[in-house]
Amino acid sequence: MTELSLEKLKAEDVKEISKALTIIENDPIEAKKIVGALDEKDYCVIGLTGSPGSGKSTLTDRLASLFSLKEKIGIIAVDPSSPFTGGAFLGDRIRMKRTSRNDNVYIRSMASRGKLGGLSPSIYNAVELLGRCGFKKVFVETVGAGQSETDIANLADIVLLVLAPGLGDEIQMLKAGIMEIGDIYVVNKMDIEGASRLKSRIEAVLDFSNHRKDVILTDGIKGTNLEELARLIEKELQFLKESGKIDEKRKKRKRFNKLNTVFQELKELPDEAIDRLVEELKKLTGGR
Numbered sequence: 276m277t278e279l280s281l282e283k284l285k286a287e288d289v290k291e292i293s294k295a296l297t298i299i300e301n302d303p304i305e306a307k308k309i310v311g312a313l314d315e316k317d318y319c320v321i322g323l324t325g326s327p328g329s330g331k332s333t334l335t336d337r338l339a340s341l342f343s344l345k346e347k348i349g350i351i352a353v354d355p356s357s358p359f360t361g362g363a364f365l366g367d368r369i370r371m372k373r374t375s376r377n378d379n380v381y382i383r384s385m386a387s388r389g390k391l392g393g394l395s396p397s398i399y400n401a402v403e404l405l406g407r408c409g410f411k412k413v414f415v416e417t418v419g420a421g422q423s424e425t426d427i428a429n430l431a432d433i434v435l436l437v438l439a440p441g442l443g444d445e446i447q448m449l450k451a452g453i454m455e456i457g458d459i460y461v462v463n464k465m466d467i468e469g470a471s472r473l474k475s476r477i478e479a480v481l482d483f484s485n486h487r488k489d490v491i492l493t494d495g496i497k498g499t500n501l502e503e504l505a506r507l508i509e510k511e512l513q514f515l516k517e518s519g520k521i522d523e524k525r526k527k528r529k530r531f532n533k534l535n536t537v538f539q540e541l542k543e544l545p546d547e548a549i550d551r552l553v554e555e556l557k558k559l560t561g562g563r
């Protein structure tokens with residue numbers, strides 16, 4: 276941890292946090308040390324996934340603005356196809372300025388670099404770092420494509436599945452089992468024809484699979500129903516806390532982080548060490 280100042284990191288200095296995240300992105304072993312040097316804190320992870328272009332960034336930005344009135348909010352955009360405040364906000368410079376000047380919101384883009392399309396260990400460490408640096412809610416936006424959805428369910432306390440009419444891929448999501456990972460279902464672009472129909476279809480699917488969850492219509496551009504969505508998130512968090520489920524989620528997050536890190540470390544080992552490990556593993560798993 277040569278150039279990094281732990282003091283500054285502990286003081287939640289934004290420049291130092293950025294530096295730490297760059298190290299985390301590039302060096303998994305160092306990442307573990309940096310995160311480990313900071314005290315654990317209470318925070319929650321809100322994952323947003325769903326169809327490309329459904330409005331995840333727009334909604335994240337809106338939600339972050341709302342929550343940032345009372346707490347520090349971190350945002351990690353994984354493999355963003357456009358800069359976070361780009362596409363969605365270029366037409367609205369005043370609001371963009373307000374967002375980027377919001378001292379209570381920290382935004383970072385990261386490459387997933389995950390094998391098999393999953394989230395890389397650096398994302399887990401980045402989230403944990405932000406949590407330990409006083410960010411009370413950390414939003415993680417991933418573009419819905421295969422493995423990353425199930426990973427987001429392992430990483431996040433609450434998953435928002437964001438869909439929009441006219442994108443035509445909800446059937447694919449149903450097939451891929453992605454529909455089941457949501458804690459809150461958002462049908463964004465309610466101003467577009469077909470939004471209510473999509474909402475009804477999602478409700479029917481959820482009913483059918485006994486996966487009873489809230490489905491909400493939003494307009495990311497006008498901000499319609501965004502306060503209601505923020506309320507649903509708080510309600511879900513409250514439920515997780517009261518039921519003790521939040522601890523399970525944290526355990527799950529830690530476990531996946533550990534597994535990911537172990538995998539990284541394994542890759543550095545010479546062949547004979549791997550062979551020895553395989554033998555040890557056989558003992559643990561009864562030879563399977």
Ligand SMILES: Nc1nc2c(ncn2[C@@H]2O[C@H](COP(=O)(O)OP(=O)(O)OP(=O)(O)O)[C@@H](O)[C@H]2O)c(=O)[nH]1
Nearest residue numbers: 327328329330331332333356363464465494495496
């Ligand atoms: N009509 C309409 N357009 C919206 C709404 N919300 C967002 N958009 C627009 O939809 C486009 C995509 O929005 P993003 O927020 O970038 O969507 P995203 O899901 O983050 O996109 P990717 O990260 O590329 O998958 C942008 O042009 C937004 O301005 C909405 O409620 N209604």
Ligand SMILES: [Mg+2]
Nearest residue numbers: 331332355356
């Ligand atoms: Mg986006």
